[in-house]
């Protein structure tokens with residue numbers, strides 16, 4: 001059993017930290033910017049809540065972060081009272097935020113300078129994946145460090161893989177999001193077409209989901225999409241943050257992402273419709289807009 005700290009108890013972090021305590025059996029210290037959430041977590045799971053990231057990280061062998069974007073991540077790590085001020089030599093920082101490969105490399109260098117280790121470890125699987133402890137985790141970092149971290153990460157994961165050096169986990173998550181964007185737009189167009197054609201789309205999906213058109217998005221989102229409900233997980237504001245990171249990276253590495261860039265603009269339309277917190281399947285709402 002390890003001593004663990006978890007920074008950022010949002011939709012994802014709250015249940016992930018819970019699995020580290022309950023399933024992993026680790027001793028867990030938590031920090032959340034809104035302290036009441038940290039107190040609630042501590043009362044529910046029996047860990048300890050701290051007022052700063054540095055204090056929470058002080059005795060930990062592994063420090064997890066799961067916050068919003070690059071700047072939020074910098075604030076809780078290299079910022080004032082960030083975890084790097086508190087971590088003991090030899091400890092490992094594991095970042096579950098979806099962030100840029102650039103900030104992962106920055107944190108890799110900053111931790112190495114202090115005799116610490118770093119793994120970028122963004123996740124896929126959504127709120128349900130976090131709550132059920134079955135996330136997919138894409139890691140970047142040194143192999144020996146990864147091998148020590150992996151059994152701890154296992155507490156909230158179904159699949160954990162090392163993709164390469166620091167930043168590679170974030171790059172793999174970008175690949176994941178490129179796939180998701182295209183699949184969701186395709187599914188939205190398919191459902192829109194089927195409804196216009198007067199088909200019973202529940203019946204259609206029941207059949208075609210077993211064939212070549214089947215996907216996670218189809219299995220998990222078709223019912224709510226058909227019902228016009230978009231309150232089931234990953235918010236569009238977060239998706240646009242991810243697409244922004246992806247399109248910047250593509251400008252650097254020369255990849256051509258014409259459809260991904262277009263879908264980013266479709267999501268901008270959905271934000272204009274007031275859908276900032278709707279889930280990513282709301283691309284259908286844009287097609288059905290009168």
Ligand SMILES: NC(=O)c1ccc[n+]([C@@H]2O[C@H](COP(=O)([O-])OP(=O)(O)OC[C@H]3O[C@@H](n4cnc5c(N)ncnc54)[C@H](OP(=O)(O)O)[C@@H]3O)[C@@H](O)[C@H]2O)c1
Pocket residue numbers: 008009010011012013032033034037066067068069071072073075076096097098099123124125126127233234235238
């Ligand atoms: N939700 C999903 O389905 C999903 C799936 C895969 C990956 N992700 C990624 O996972 C990360 C977290 O997502 P989430 O859905 O858990 O977000 P969320 O519910 O909005 O939670 C964000 C957490 O970060 C904290 N935070 C944000 N900015 C901060 C700052 N500057 N300083 C300190 N703490 C800060 C928030 O604290 P407060 O409580 O004080 O606001 C909160 O604990 C994001 O990078 C997201 O893209 C999300």
